[in-house]
Amino acid sequence: MNRILRLFGLDDDPSASPSTTRREALRQTGQGLAGLALSAVPLALGAARPARSRAAGIPMGIEVHGVLNFALLLEYLEDEYYQMGLDTGGLIPDAARPVFAQISSHERAHVEFLRSAVSSLGETPIEKPTFDFTAGGAFAPFTNYDQFLALSQGFEDTGVRAYKGQAPNLYSQDGSTNTVLTAALQIHSVEARHAAEVRRLRRMAGVDVHEWIVGDDVDVAALQPVYAGEANTTHLGTDATGVTNKNREQTTEAFDEPLAREDVEAIASLFIQS
Template sequence: MNILEVLNMYNIKTNELDGFTTRREAFKKLTNFGKNIAMAAIPVGLASVGSNKAYAQGSVSVLDVLNFALLLEFLEAEFYTTGLHCDHLIPDGKDRAIFEVIEKHEVDHVEFLKAAITASGGTPIDKPEFDFTAGGKFKPFTKYAQFLALAQAFEDTGVRAYKGQAANLMSNGAVLTAALQIHSVEARHASEVRRLRGLKGWITQDERGAGMPMETQAVYNGEDNLIQGGVNVTTVTPIGVDGVTEAFDEPLTMAEVLTIGGLFIKP
């Protein structure tokens, strides 16, 4: 099952997704997307992943990737749930409606990944304890600007993290399809949060954006890459450097993501 088939199944029109950042109805339609892809993807061969060594590439198995993704989704889900329960943090209206939908997506992603890991014969990791102040560096639950900044950093990290693990999932189509579907949802989260902050919906070169703490720069390092498929894209298009880097998301390795996320995990 490909992404277009799943969108059609749940009556999500592609033309609505094109206008996603300006049409909240399209955003709302994705509220239960995580649950839906769980129903669509789990029966398609997932139960055999854990026992088949061919599904592992190098030292990173499909189960490793699923638990890695679960860690990220635990972090995001708890961040948004906590923020939504803080009185007077997120303004009522458009902002709150957006974060309510994002939070539901992340909770759905957690449940989907736990189910996928169990169906694969693995054991989901326990949710760690998080410190979203990063040892006192941030105050995301008392200062809305900092909540937005960390939301942007987490979503931009998630997009690059899922892309970075795609190669480790190539041998299992069901898992790869589900991961790419979650990647698409995370990308829309990132775009929406960036626009709430008054930024473009995409990353330009390796710029973290106005108002982003220096500690978040690791999320954006490497996004100024111009080489795609061994070709310097600026040599085959009149589009400038900014446009080329905006057109591609660069992958982050598992180690890079864990270093970023580790700032917010209690030892």
């Protein structure tokens, strides 16, 4: 059987016809409830196309509220970080305050949005942990603006990778309205805007960095885990360097990579007081 046609649901097997999309399959299982509430049910995949779903790597038993609480942890971290930065007199130059005020307002909104989303699923939002943005004394972000910027870049790029990694876990149960998935994507691109702007501020301050991620480059050694795997050039089984005349560096820049939840949590845990 032609594999690409099967993958696209275009072969002659009626069980994989275009009308039997995953959305349809999920509807046909009769598990559809309304709106957010149904997403609280652990993602049990429709029986119509189990083989493809497994092959495509949807983990079983992922709970949407758990993913949202994971995101909430990162948003708590970012929200407090920027609030503390803005509240620290003399840290952020006046010229950069509009940028950080905007970022801060977004992170605060994300916290509120995620808390409300988790609650609407009938679950309890996690409490904000006690953060230590010095990571046990390794950083001094509130007395050193360069470090404030560097950590900010690390947090934003980590956020981008975290949301990207979790998106496939957020397909809603009945598929009719993927409210949660779409909202997560809408936060994801805001984090990417933040990351680019912070990188740009650093560039303007003389740091050798671009607004996008080049390979797995990192100018601050402590942030290396944030960029692990970013040099990947193979997507959907296609090595992108082999299908374009752009070079490897440019090809890596064109794709941001997801980061697994445990890797994100390992990064975040450095900033949580134990």
